[in-house]
Amino acid sequence: MIGLVFRKEVREFLRDKRVVSGALVGPVVLMLVFVFTFGVIAQSLGKSKAPKIHVVAPARPNAFLTALEQNPEVQIVRVENRERGVEMVKKGEARVLLEFAPDFADATGEIQAVYDPDEALSAIALRTFGAMVTAANRAQLDQTLAQAGIAKEAVEPIRLKEVEVPKDQKAMGSSALIGLLPYLIVIWAFYGGFSVVSDLVAGEKERSTLETLLITPVSRTQVAMGKFLALGCVCLISSLSSLVTVLIIGVSGTSHAKALFPEGIHLTPLALLAILAILIPLVAFFAGLMLAISAFAKNTREAQTHLTLLSFVVLIPAISSQFIGFTEAGRAWWIKLVPILNSSDAIRSALLGRLDAESALVTIGISLVLGAIGVITAIKLFEREEVLVRI
Amino acid sequence: MVRTESISKSFHDAKRGTIEAVVDVSMEARPGEIFGLLGVNGAGKTTLLRILSTVLRPSKGVAEVAGFDVVRDPDHVRASIGFMSTSTALYGRLTAREVLEYFGGLYGLKGQGLRSRVDAVIEQLNIGPFADGLCDKFSTGQKQRVSIARTILHNPPVLFFDEPTSGLDVVTSQIVMNFIEQERRDGKTVVFCTHIMSEVERLCDRVAIIHDGRIRGTGTPPELVAQSGEPTLERAFLKFVGELQEVGR
Numbered sequence: 001m002i003g004l005v006f007r008k009e010v011r012e013f014l015r016d017k018r019v020v021s022g023a024l025v026g027p028v029v030l031m032l033v034f035v036f037t038f039g040v041i042a043q044s045l046g047k048s049k050a051p052k053i054h055v056v057a058p059a060r061p062n063a064f065l066t067a068l069e070q071n072p073e074v075q076i077v078r079v080e081n082r083e084r085g086v087e088m089v090k091k092g093e094a095r096v097l098l099e100f101a102p103d104f105a106d107a108t109g110e111i112q113a114v115y116d117p118d119e120a121l122s123a124i125a126l127r128t129f130g131a132m133v134t135a136a137n138r139a140q141l142d143q144t145l146a147q148a149g150i151a152k153e154a155v156e157p158i159r160l161k162e163v164e165v166p167k168d169q170k171a172m173g174s175s176a177l178i179g180l181l182p183y184l185i186v187i188w189a190f191y192g193g194f195s196v197v198s199d200l201v202a203g204e205k206e207r208s209t210l211e212t213l214l215i216t217p218v219s220r221t222q223v224a225m226g227k228f229l230a231l232g233c234v235c236l237i238s239s240l241s242s243l244v245t246v247l248i249i250g251v252s253g254t255s256h257a258k259a260l261f262p263e264g265i266h267l268t269p270l271a272l273l274a275i276l277a278i279l280i281p282l283v284a285f286f287a288g289l290m291l292a293i294s295a296f297a298k299n300t301r302e303a304q305t306h307l308t309l310l311s312f313v314v315l316i317p318a319i320s321s322q323f324i325g326f327t328e329a330g331r332a333w334w335i336k337l338v339p340i341l342n343s344s345d346a347i348r349s350a351l352l353g354r355l356d357a358e359s360a361l362v363t364i365g366i367s368l369v370l371g372a373i374g375v376i377t378a379i380k381l382f383e384r385e386e387v388l389v390r391i
Numbered sequence: 392m393v394r395t396e397s398i399s400k401s402f403h404d405a406k407r408g409t410i411e412a413v414v415d416v417s418m419e420a421r422p423g424e425i426f427g428l429l430g431v432n433g434a435g436k437t438t439l440l441r442i443l444s445t446v447l448r449p450s451k452g453v454a455e456v457a458g459f460d461v462v463r464d465p466d467h468v469r470a471s472i473g474f475m476s477t478s479t480a481l482y483g484r485l486t487a488r489e490v491l492e493y494f495g496g497l498y499g500l501k502g503q504g505l506r507s508r509v510d511a512v513i514e515q516l517n518i519g520p521f522a523d524g525l526c527d528k529f530s531t532g533q534k535q536r537v538s539i540a541r542t543i544l545h546n547p548p549v550l551f552f553d554e555p556t557s558g559l560d561v562v563t564s565q566i567v568m569n570f571i572e573q574e575r576r577d578g579k580t581v582v583f584c585t586h587i588m589s590e591v592e593r594l595c596d597r598v599a600i601i602h603d604g605r606i607r608g609t610g611t612p613p614e615l616v617a618q619s620g621e622p623t624l625e626r627a628f629l630k631f632v633g634e635l636q637e638v639g640r
Contacts, residue, residue, distance in 0.1 A: 004496045008485070015484040015525075208478035212541075215444045216497040217470045385447050386402065 001218045005226025013196060013234055022195030023238040027188045031245040034180065039256025050074050051125040054094040056082050062100065064107040064136065074128065089114055095125035107136060182347040183322045184242045186340060189279060190286045190314045192238020193231050197287075198303035200227050201294040220382040224291070228375055232287040239279055267351070274350045274360055281367035282343045286314070288374020295381040317341035321348065336362045339370055393420040393443060393549055393580055398452035400438055400604075412438040414604040415452070420597075422548070425571065425581040427595030429588075429628060435604035436584040440551050443582065444474050457549050457580075470498065473542035476553035479534040483527030487518055487537045490526060491544055498545035512540040516570075532563040539570050549580045556590065568594060588625045602632040 013019040052075045058065065069076045079085040079097070088094035097114040104110065113129060116122040145152060204210035213223060249257050250265035290307060297303035321344030336342050342363040349355040400413040413435045420426030428436045441447040443456055445465040454461040457471035481490055488509060495505045513522050516536045521529060526537065535555075542550065552571060556564040571594055574581055583594060591598055592612055600608045600615065608615055608631045612624050619627035 001497065004493065008482070008489075008493050011489070012482060012484045208476065208480040209482060211441075211446060212474065212480040212494075213497075214446050215469055215472065215474050216494065217466050217499065218497045219466075 001222040002226045002229065005218065005223055006229045009200070009227055009230035010233065013230065016196065016199075018195050019234060023188075023192035023234050024241060027184070027192070027238055027241040028245045031184065031242050032249070034184075035246065035249050035260060036256060039254075039260045051095055051121075051128055052077050053125060053129055054079050054085050054088060054097045056080075056085055056097065056099040058100045058104065059102060062104055062106055064104075065100070067107075067136070068132070071132065074132070086114055089116055089122065092116070092119060092122075095119070095122045096129055098129070107140060178348065178351060179322050181242070181246060181351060182344045183318050185239050185275075185279070185347055186282065186318045186321070186344045187315070188242050189235045189239035189283050190290075190311065190318075193235040193287055193290050194307055194311065196234060197231055197290040197294045198297070198300045198307060200231060201291065202297040202300045202303035206299050221379050224295075224375075224379045224382040228287055228291050228378060231291055232283050235283040235287055236279060239283065240276075243275065266353075268353070271350045271353060271355070274355050275347055278343050278346050278350070278360065278363055278367070281364050281371050282340070284371030285339065285367050285374055288371050288376075288378055291378040292374055292381055295378055314340060318344055321345055337366065339366055343367060392422060392458065393426070393454075393456050393582055394418070395439075395443070395454040396452055398439070398442060398449050398454050400442055400447060401450045412604050413442065413449075416601070416604070416606050418599050418606065418609065420580050420582050422580045423575060423578045424596045425575050425583050425594050427591045427598040428582065428584040428601055429586065429591055429595075429598050430584075430601040431586055431632065434601045434632075436601055437553055438604075439601070440474070440553050440582065440584060443468075444472055444551060445469055457547075470545070471547050471549055473545070473547040473550045474553070475538055475542040475551070475555050477555065477557040479531075479538040481526040481529075481534055481537055481541075484525060486523050486525055487529070487533075487540075488513065488522045490537060491540055494541050495544050500545065508544060512544055516540050531559060532566070535559060535563050535567060539567065543574070547579075550574055550582070552581065552583045554585055555583075556585075556587070588623075588628065592624055600628055600631045607631040 013023075050073050053068070054077045055065065055068075057078045057080065065076070068074060077094070079088065079094075082097070082099055085094060085097035085099070089097050095115065099112045099114070101110040101112075111133070113126055115126045141155065142152065145155065201210065204213070214220065247265060247267070250261050251257075289310065293306045293310065294303045297306060317338055317340040321341050335345055336359050342359075346355060346359055346363040349359065396417050398413060398416045399411070402410045402412060404410055416435075416439060418426070428439065430436050438447065442449050442461060443454055445461050445468050448462060456468045459467040459471065461468050481487075482493075485493065491509045491512065492505060495509055500508055513519055516539055518533075518536055518540060521533055526534060529537070550571075555567050555571075559567065568590065571581060571583065575596075583590075585591060595612060597609065597611055598615060599606050608618060608627075610618065615631070616622070616624055616627045619630045621627045621630055
């Protein structure tokens with residue numbers, strides 16, 4: 001009987017444009033938009049031209065400025081005076097303004113760099129120029145030391161060499177989507193069902209079809225379970241469609257995909273299984289909770305009001321998960337105990353190829369307990385005649 | 392057979408307190424009989440039908456349908472009844488055939504037996520021309536025919552009708568009433584709720600007048616007229632429910 005109710009609900013879902021657009025097409029289109037937008041940004045960053053650096057024309061020429069003008073990593077633009085240049089920095093028309101001291105000769109002397117600390121591009125241009133100054137100083141120093149017959153180690157006893165940590169397996173670590181994808185996977189697990197659940201029980205009350213169903217030999221628990229499973233399927237498919245879209249784009253080899261996944265996508269079957277194992281209890285939690293609300297509400301409007309409030313409860317930990325993984329708080333033990341946030345964090349870890357068994361089990365366990373509470377609550381509500389029949 | 396003995400049902404409402412929807416109702420409907428429940432809106436007819444169809448549990452009293460107790464043996468009761476109301480309660484995104492197959496499955500029909508039975512009721516009610524169309528697209532008359540088909544799909548011995556012609560056009564109303572008469576001829580026990588006197592006079596063998604959750608009078612339509620001392624069933628009804636002076640002579 002549960003299978004019969006399940007199949008009927010799924011058949012209705014597939015013919016409901018709201019389900020198709022909200023739970024299936026929506027996540028795919030949204031992900032395509034994200035990938036396209038991120039891809040364009042990543043490509044443009046890769047192809048970005050050398051930053052423009054404005055210079056107050058010095059009273060007399062110097063060798064350092066001549067070298068700068070020949071350096072392809074920057075574009076030097078001359079301005080007539082300091083006031084004009086500062087005004088341009090204020091307005092964002094110039095990123096950095098350089099002014100050579102009057103006594104600056106060849107490659108020696110002071111250079112003032114005027115920049116806007118509130119503008120990221122201004123700060124980046126300053127760092128680029130700062131690196132050039134350091135390199136020029138270093139070259140001059142090396143030359144002076146060589147002429148004096150002094151070893152480099154005499155002035156630089158400690159040297160720093162950066163070495164990347166070797167990884168056991170490649171994943172999606174360098175992708176710009178890594179912060180966003182777990183959030184989208186979790187959010188669609190909720191919003192996929194959100195589009196249909198108010199109709200699932202509250203809508204049936206309104207149309208009196210629920211009463212017709214209740215007078216058949218099928219038990220109320222069977223009705224609730226059939227509806228729960230159908231809703232859970234929609235939530236899961238909706239959620240997985242985000243991930244599958246990303247995977248398909250990732251292996252497509254398009255220029256956007258290459259810009260977005262410079263190292264490619266290297267998700268192991270184990271990581272995919274782990275994501276599925278985290279998602280299924282989470283989906284059960286969402287489906288049970290939403291079904292209980294739909295059963296409790298007198299009509300679809302009331303159900304939608306309650307569900308909208310619930311969506312904020314889901315959104316807050318899901319949004320937090322985007323950022324918390326990049327902070328020290330992301331390593332705190334209590335993250336594993338916060339529903340939704342823990343699932344999102346565990347999915348992020350699985351995508352990065354660093355999910356540990358303890359975190360996964362705690363996350364799955366908490367979602368399972370909450371899912372069971374949701375389902376039991378929904379079933380209990382199905383047993384209450386004052387909830388099911390508008391009296 | 393449908394039998395109730397001192398059945399009552401009360402609800403608790405936070406604003407209105409305890410509401411006595413059905414009070415001490417005793418009645419009996421026999422096979423091959425149409426038993427009418429006549430009452431105004433809110434009289435308790437639908438609540439009584441909901442108790443008899445196991446949707447609601449009685450607060451006290453005993454009710455039996457087709458020999459099964461509604462509280463102790465609800466599964467058998469549900470398998471023995473067909474229920475039809477004003478609301479056709481069809482699934483708009485399913486075809487007529489799919490609705491019938493779904494409910495047939497819920498009533499335990501399977502495989503070839505289910506398909507044969509669905510084909511039979513489709514033919515009986517002339518649903519064939521639109522059987523594979525979505526219910527959302529049907530006219531009210533077409534929906535009502537599918538609703539009837541669903542009611543008789545499992546060939547139940549007891550049928551409940553809750554104001555089945557309300558809001559229907561004359562032609563569709565006639566189809567529904569002809570169908571109810573046919574079921575009586577087939578020996579089914581029919582409980583028919585209505586507030587339309589002409590339907591009672593045409594269909595009902597016996598009638599219980601229900602008001603404020605209580606039975607105010609029982610008998611055949613001529614017996615009720617005679618008991619009231621009024622010339623018509625309509626006036627008899629008004630007298631039984633204490634509204635005769637209210638509406639004026």
